[in-house]
Amino acid sequence: MDGSPTPGGQTVSAIGEFGLIREVTAGRAQPSTTLLGPGDDAAVVAAPDGRVVVTTDTLVQGVHFRLDWSSPGNVGRKAVAVNLADICAMGAVATSVVVGLACPPETPLSVVTELFDGIAAEAERARVGVVGGDMVSGKEIVISITALGDLGGRPPVTRSGARPGDVLALCGRLGWAAAGLAVLGRGFRSPVGVVNAQRYPEPPYAAGPQAAIAGATSMIDVSDGLLADLGHLARASGVGFDVRTELLTVAPKLVDVGTALGADPLHWVLTGGEDHALAATFPSTVDLPQGWTRIGATLMPESGVTVDGAPYERETGWEHWR
Template sequence: MAGGEFDMIRRITADLEQSPTTILGPGDDAAVLRLDGDAAVTTDMLVEGVHFRRNWTTPFQLGRKAIAVNVSDVEAMGAVPVSVVVALALPIGLEETWVDQFSAGVREECARSGVSLVGGDLSRSESITVCVTAIGEFRGSTPVTRGGAAPGEQVAVCGRLGWSSAGLTVLQRGFGSPKELVVEHQCPTVPYGQGRVAAAAGATAMMDVSDGLLADLGHLAEASRVAVDLETDAFAVTDAIARVCAATGKSPWGFILAGGEDHALVATFPADVALPEGWLRVGSVLEGEGLTVNALPWQGAAGWDHFAR
């Protein structure tokens, strides 16, 4: 890449818009932020060959996805996302246009999610790795953790479930349709703002659905020391997912309940709370431990595990 590291940094950070929380943005040893109350901080990586393939995902889509999957975790705490820093490791010989398009995707998703890019790092590597840290502020509210669910409460979700994993199945078969599923795998549609909405409505526990609904609910149930039962009648099987199932012989519940990289939100609410608009009741919190589906043990994988054998 012509121009070197510092020329690339200037191109990535040129004319970045900053929010009022940014006192000092890119260009110094660290950014300086003015936050309202406690802060939520999270980080996530996207590694070439593990989370994405260049022949399946454009650099613009990867830039958007890198921001989306991190900001989703801030949303899941009930915080207001405000800033991100992006660390990028690239192989020598990568086209300058790749960096420009990636940067455009980052800027696009920052605008969608309401965050400012305030800094980051660049390095050389054999393959592309993106690491993003996202920061949110609570503005006087209390964090919504995984450990607050109680028996008798309702389980609800907000966002698209199963679309990403169905899209991955389509790509693995060498096809590009249904396009809406493929696009969702390339970059998830995060329900921005809904974490704060859920917190204000009385959510007692909440998580980002990244490894699969069952897998992530398992973490929530363990942290809260409760059991959870999901009801498949509550979910709608979209026409696009039904078409993939018809072509592959797979069950839609493998996608909807155990598919990864959805980046929807799942939360528990007291039984007498009216769910906010956009949230769907899908199950119940019970005494005990573990997960069931329609009151029966789930047969099959519950979601993605990087180190499962």
């Protein structure tokens, strides 16, 4: 499944833009926050808080996903999940997404319908409406999703509120997608646990609002890698962080994969992106919400981001065009 035409299979050019829109929107349920769904110039979504949280992420074939590694359904799930993770990292509850899709005319219809099945599945899992979109022709598959969310009356939890003395905590898993990438890159398709983690993340959506309610002072979703994203938090807040490796979970599965591939699983945990765990800081007086665990401490800015008190010497994150 590489997005090339299948003999006898229908392509998007055969069905056309409007046929394709009908194909991917028919029969989809909407949550109660969707006041006016797809089919008009724009959609209308409930924003009971009187403010709306908005974020956008674009996924490009060959850069963010490969259709020989992931099914179109996996890619659809991933495209939604990476956006919803950003919404919940503000402490908000996601309400809706819109989907911009560019794809070549020879794209098999099944690729697009399965992509939207994945989008719908992940949206449903998070009780989020797929409320609109745009489908256009292009040389490669580019999926651009924008997600909206509601703050429920709370202030947004930004990257800039961490204070020295705060507890550094994590919810969700790290290193799995990186381990999956290493496996896939060597031509393997198993173990399925890490491979699936690379295909699509499973961010802990509810943990964002829970952290906000508990009093989190700053929060970010780990998309570029723990140390890279803590660097973003550190710069925005004007603090430093020390991550304690004895507080990190290195799952036995990652140890197995690391042993098999001759790789260091702790490096995946510290630097692997795309798992979309949440990292947050809490005042030291707070009881961490369920699912959150302490992984280190918030320090003065001059400390930088350290691991067990020392700088981390290896490559720490991903940057486009670099």
